[in-house]
Amino acid sequence: MKLFREDPSSKSQAVERLRLVLIHDRAKVSIGLLELLRNEIINAISKYVEIDEKQMEIELNSTEEKAELVANIPVLKVRRAIDH
Numbered sequence: 001m002k003l004f005r006e007d008p009s010s011k012s013q014a015v016e017r018l019r020l021v022l023i024h025d026r027a028k029v030s031i032g033l034l035e036l037l038r039n040e041i042i043n044a045i046s047k048y049v050e051i052d053e054k055q056m057e058i059e060l061n062s063t064e065e066k067a068e069l070v071a072n073i074p075v076l077k078v079r080r081a082i083d084h
Contacts, residue, residue, distance in 0.1 A: 012054070034060060041071060050076040 052074040
């Protein structure tokens with residue numbers, strides 16, 4: 001019998017925060033910058049496609065020579081063309 005029930009959304013938020021901290025440590029980039037990048041990417045691509053933000057993964061990998069921004073963004077559907 002479980003005395004405490006975990007809130008799935010709280011658990012997933014905690015996992016996401018931990019993942020961001022680990023990425024921050026590896027890439028030497030602030031957590032705030034990673035969150036800002038994530039939000040900017042969401043805003044930019046959401047104009048054209050509907051995405052699953054909960055399943056979205058963004059990593060900033062770095063070595064002494066280079067840094068890579070790697071994004072895995074599940075696309076749910078393409079939006080209708082926007083007239084310019």
